[in-house]
Amino acid sequence: MASADILFRPFRLKSLELANRIVMAPMTRTFAPEGVPGGANAAYYRRRAEGGVGLILSEGTVIDRPAARNEPAIPFFHGEAALAGWQQVIDSVHAAGGKMGPQLWHTGSTSGQSGWEPEVAVESPSGLLAPDKPRGEAMSEEDIADTVAAFARAAADAKRLGFDTVEIHGAHGYLIDQFFWSGTNRRDDRYGGATIRERARLAGEVVAAIRAAVGEDYPIILRVSQWKQQDFGARLAHTPDEMADWLQPLVDAGVDVLHCSQRRFWEPEFPELDGEQGLNFAGWAKKLTGATTISVGSVGLSGEFIAAFGGEASRPEGLERLIERMERDEFDLIAVGRALISDPQWVAKVRTGDSDGLKDFDASALRELV
Helix, strand or coil: CCCCHHHHCCEEECCEEECCCEEECCCCCCCCHHHCCCHHHHHHHHHHHHCCCCEEEEEEEECCCCCCCCCCCCCECCCHHHHHHHHHHHHHHHHCCCCEEEEEECCCCCCCCCCCCCCCCCEECCCEEECCEECCEECCHHHHHHHHHHHHHHHHHHHHHCCCCEEEECCECCHHHHHHCCCCCCCCCCCCCCCHHHHCHHHHHHHHHHHHHHCCCCCEEEEEECCECCECCCCCCCCHHHHHHHHHHHHHHCCCEEEEECCCCCCCCCHHHHCCCCCCHHHHHHHHHCCEEEEECCCCECCCHHHHCCCCCECECCCHHHHHHHHCCCCCEEEECHHHHHCCCHHHHHHHCCHHHCCCECHHHHHCCC
């Protein structure tokens, strides 16, 4: 294994101080019955803190809106019982010396893996799951205003409970991303439009409302993606100028960190401009906006994560490509997903160079909280 020292530089942003540059990626686990995280969830996250993860981002937790989740055991981030559960989680993580933020989420018109359906109609910008695929109802402006307020309340609760940061899920074809995407946003009011800048209005309002709720020194992370679960090849920004039109207003609204999701971190975003070893999504986002960025995508494993849902296993892979990009300061932080599901000690093993101790990822790990 190549020396991974570059991954273990300390990092500071506003009130957030991290021991290293490794982030636990948010990964839906559906182990919160009735939406309430319990002792098993707290222990799951505590083990990653004990293993040396710099920043833990929670699984997606849903805001206080009807039909905001698409599986029954996704945790809430609202209500007395759920927030008491999250208090136990963050206290456990802090006791182990870790730092953590919840990922705040609304699943929009997407459906889950199990086929579960909520009791009320799902909502989205235009009542579409994907282009020409109706599902649920189009949101009114009152629905949108209530959604913005629900995000802000959840963020305020995160700060009150003692979480170190908060992440907004604006990626992967869920609600906020459905507003970004012209294929699912066909609105003719101020939340629609022909350009990505126009369709980013909802996200900008969410960010501004959260910033007002948490104050200036509390870091806000926004997860974004080009790809959608509805269409892996979808692109919101075809050029750097279009990417700047999308992301810069969100940074201006109060985003401190752009968590730039791609399925394989080493793939260049615009190879026609800077070649096959060119900047990835997080690299371009940092170059264009000046914001701190997190990269992610198949770190430390041979296969990519979508295949895991089909049962595909992955072997440990070297980190040479990651280290090269980190040494160029292409992005600031790197998120790790499945490797940390299988092995809470992954970070510690990378730090000590214990490549023989790294574990394979088996999809069966998704069925329990290791």
